[in-house]
Amino acid sequence: MEEEVRLLLAGLGDVVPVQTGSTPAPTSRPVGSGSLSGRRVLLIIGGGIAAYKCLDLIRRLRERGARVRPILTKAAEEFVTPLAVGAIAADKVFTELFSREDEHDVGHIRLSREADLVVVAPATADLMAKMANGLANDLASAVLMATDKRVLIAPAMNPRMWDYPATKRNRATLEKDGIRFVGPSRGEMAESGESGTGRMAEPLEIVAEIENLLDHRPKPLAGKTIVMTSGPTHEAIDPVRYIANRSSGKQGHAIAAALVRLGATVRLVSGPVTIPDPEGVDVIHVESACEMRDAVEQLLPADAAVMVAAVADWRTANEAGEKIKKQPGKKAPALQMVENPDILAGVGHSTLRPRLVVGFAAETQDLLANARKKLDKKGADWIVANDVSHATGVMGGDRNAVRIVTRSGVEEWPDMSKDEVAERLASKIAEALQTVDV
Helix, strand or coil: CHHHHHHHHHCCCCCCCCCCCCCCCCCCCCCCCCCCCCCEEEEEECCCHHHHHHHHHHHHHHHCCCEEEEEECCCHHHCCCHHHHHHHHCCCCECCCCCCCCHHHCHHHHHHHHCCEEEEEEECHHHHHHHHHCCCCCHHHHHHHHCCCCEEEEECCCHHHHCCHHHHHHHHHHHHCCCEECCCEEEECCCCCCEEEEECCCHHHHHHHHHHHHCCCCCCCCCCEEEEEECECCEEEECCEEECCCCCCHHHHHHHHHHHHCCCEEEEEECCCCCCCCCCCEEEECCCHHHHHHHHHHHCCCCEEEECCECCCEEECCCCCCCCCCCCCCCCCCCCEEECCCHHHHHHCCCCCCCEEEEEEEECCCHHHHHHHHHHHHCCCEEEEEECCHHHCCCCCCEECEEEEECCEEEECCCEEHHHHHHHHHHHHHHHHCCCCC
């Protein structure tokens, strides 16, 4: 834990470590000047093993310019200390409802009103029960009852607790009361041998939802529906083997999230990926190219289509029903291949063709020439071309350098993060859909 905190602090630059106590904590200018610049987030940390993730959550929020004011429940102090949280947040950590220093001016009311958003992470079964039933016997629950701001919670608990009837009732009550949820996710739990739905959403997922809730910018894509694909496809050879590629889905998922932030209704068909579904996006999970094509066709018509998936060009002609076994003295079996459906061309030449069709070209040579050929052949309006040679690290990486190829020319973008590519492309799509012609 000490090493983790040291690394977190190293990423923040100069901060002032603070402790709980009577002396007001010195404040510092937010580290970042990004999407949450000047925003005030009141973070209530509940008592679960996932509380350690809040150190990273605070760092991520401050990177984006937010000021984070933490509240720790008594149970949370069993997992993270006020000293560690205060050092990362560079602000005072609040723990006591009946504090002489803070309650002389009704501190729990002030805390609840000074924030732009209240976030509960992890939201334990106990905290959810208090919220749903109006209990206010500690600082966290009193603040939650007194706030006039929106509340976002990130539940985290054992899967059986999440599925317990009382928790289900509390979830329904909180949703009816307007509380927003992010997660929980499915996966392995802290307890040995336990798995299921109950893992707290990852810090970046929570940050994305916070950005969405605090984003009051115009929504130029409001009322627009966009169909997307993302990730690889897996083409089965036998029940245990398949043909695939190295696409991670990071770029496609980032674009889907960016379009949602601009107000679009996004329907995403995702191949097999290991990253979470983007928040606010309707996701259909598929395996093969044929399944992806069928799903996309069912989602048309739409205002735009953004085909990011790295679809396998071929599949085996006959998938083996049983695992193909090695035979002593015999050669490896020959695989007969057939061409997969061209999903982008199908959309580009469809009678239900969207007004704007954007395709992607992942190439290792002759980037622009291949992208131009694809533009004409597939009936797309734009091709987003990128070099995915092994040396670039684009496939599976976090950065990308793209060129936007249209019939009128080539627009070259510098190397940037995939999130930055997504934001810029989403803005370009919004601008195009507001014009008469694309």
